[in-house]
Every structure is written in structure tokens, then in C-alpha cells.
Amino acid sequence: MHMIIVGCGRVGSTLAIELENQGHQVVVVDRNPAAFRRLGEDFTGRTLVGVGFDRDILTDAGITAESAVMAVTSGDNSNIMIARVARELFGVERVVARIYDPRRAAIYERLGIATVATVAWTSNRILRTILPHDGATDWTDPTSTYQLVERRITGALAGKSVSSTPAHVALINRHGKADIPKSDTLFQEADVVHLLATSEQISSFDAYLAGHEGAHS
Known part of the structure; x- marks a missing residue:
């Protein structure tokens, strides 16, 4: 599957490495090129410098309706904008946004956007949301x-x-x-x-x- 991860912090880099190890095509977007160091030398996916809710950046990342988009930047507003652009402009079904304010979760869910709160198992939770049939058992x-x-x-x-x-x-x-x-x-x-x-x-x-x-x- 074609995976687009916006935000290359701890969570984003963990997701990128794990998804690439599973055989997915991974593109990582971050406005800070230094952030890509977290991916390590073995990462073979693409990296793009830019703002994740920029339509041109997402197009350059190869977004289609069949892609999966993970918005895991350090800001709630940016993450929801990324998720909405992916969902509303590109028709992407598999979209998940990381949030820091859990009070916003219900609002985002009403928009049809899956949210994951900032907790220790954020990366695992996002993987289970994007890949719901990966065989994981609770x-x-x-x-x-x-x-x-x-x-x-x-x-x-x-x-x-x-x-x-x-x-x-x-x-x-x-x-x-x-x-x-x-x-x-x-x-x-x-x-x-x-x-x-x-x-x-x-x-x-x-x-x-x-x-x-x-x-x-």
C-alpha cells in the first residue's frame, strides 16, 4: 500500500520504518529536512520537505484515493487540516490524525477522521487503524x-x-x-x-x- 506520513518526529519515523519493513511504499513529509535523520540510513522510502496540507506537496507525494495518510505533526490544527485535505480533496478513506487535545476527538470522528491521542502506544494504535486487518488481536x-x-x-x-x-x-x-x-x-x-x-x-x-x-x- 502507498503510505504518506506527514511529520517525521518520534511517531512518524517509527511508523515509516515499520511500514517499510512490512513492504509498503512510504513517503515521509516534514517541513524540517533535519527531521529525516530519524529514519536512519537504511530507510529507502521517499522524503519531501514541505507543509503536509499543501495540495501540491501531497500530489508530489503520489496521493490517490487508495493511499493511506497519517498526520502526525506536533500540532492538532495542522493534523486535522492534513486529514481533511486528504479526505475531502483526494477522496482518501484511510486517514488518521494524531491529536494532543482529546476533547477534539469527537469532533474529528464526526468528520469521519480517525484520531489517536498522544499516549505511549500511539504508533501501534495508528498502525492498527491504518491496517485494520493485520491480524492483531486485543x-x-x-x-x-x-x-x-x-x-x-x-x-x-x-x-x-x-x-x-x-x-x-x-x-x-x-x-x-x-x-x-x-x-x-x-x-x-x-x-x-x-x-x-x-x-x-x-x-x-x-x-x-x-x-x-x-x-x-
Whole structure:
């Protein structure tokens, strides 16, 4: 996948190195060229000096609707501007913005933009948001029968009921608020759902999600 990371601080450089190690195409944007030193000599991705919400810079970075964009600069306002430009001008679905003021999270989530607060596991959380089907498991019961995993709902499933899915949806996080769904609860775009299910049921859910995305595209 084509990954664009705006901000080459501790989080941005960690993301860039990890995503490149996973085989993704990575472009890192920062207004300070000295920041790219954090990437190390082994980094083979592209670096661009500039402002991340500049349309020309994003175009130069190769942005398309199929890209993933991570806004992880040191400022909330810059990050939300980057995320909105990527989403609204370029039609990018996989967008995540790092925030320092958690009170803004609900506002950004209503705009359909995933947010990650500034905590110790920021990098890991962003990876799980951008790569929701990477196999990461939040919890496994002692018998290894059931797993708790997180998935993000796209527009293709919006309006579908929770009961229509092949896996148990234990929790829905919508606009920064978590709730236990009922069987007739309808998905909304950008919902973050937590599935409590067997590995087979999770695989079926992923296939169900992919099938609707394909039909929607």
C-alpha cells in the first residue's frame, strides 16, 4: 500500500520504518529536512520537505484515493487540516490524525477522521487503524477459542444491521463514544467495532466486509 506520513518526529519515523519493513511504499513529509535523520540510513522510502496540507506537496507525494495518510505533526490544527485535505480533496478513506487535545476527538470522528491521542502506544494504535486487518488481536481467552479484535466500518457497510454480520459485535465506538449494540443497531461509516468471536468467524467477517467493499466500489 502507498503510505504518506506527514511529520517525521518520534511517531512518524517509527511508523515509516515499520511500514517499510512490512513492504509498503512510504513517503515521509516534514517541513524540517533535519527531521529525516530519524529514519536512519537504511530507510529507502521517499522524503519531501514541505507543509503536509499543501495540495501540491501531497500530489508530489503520489496521493490517490487508495493511499493511506497519517498526520502526525506536533500540532492538532495542522493534523486535522492534513486529514481533511486528504479526505475531502483526494477522496482518501484511510486517514488518521494524531491529536494532543482529546476533547477534539469527537469532533474529528464526526468528520469521519480517525484520531489517536498522544499516549505511549500511539504508533501501534495508528498502525492498527491504518491496517485494520493485520491480524492483531486485543485479547484471547485461555482456551484460545475466542478472540477480541478491532475493525473499522467503511461506507460499504453503512446502514447494515449488526445482526447481519457473521461475527458477534461486542462494542461499537462511534464519534468517540463506546456503546454495546443491539441486534437491530445499524452500522455507520467510520464506526470502530470490537468483535468477540472465533478465528473462523473473524475470517468470515473480514470476507463479508471485503465483499461489500468490492460491491460498493
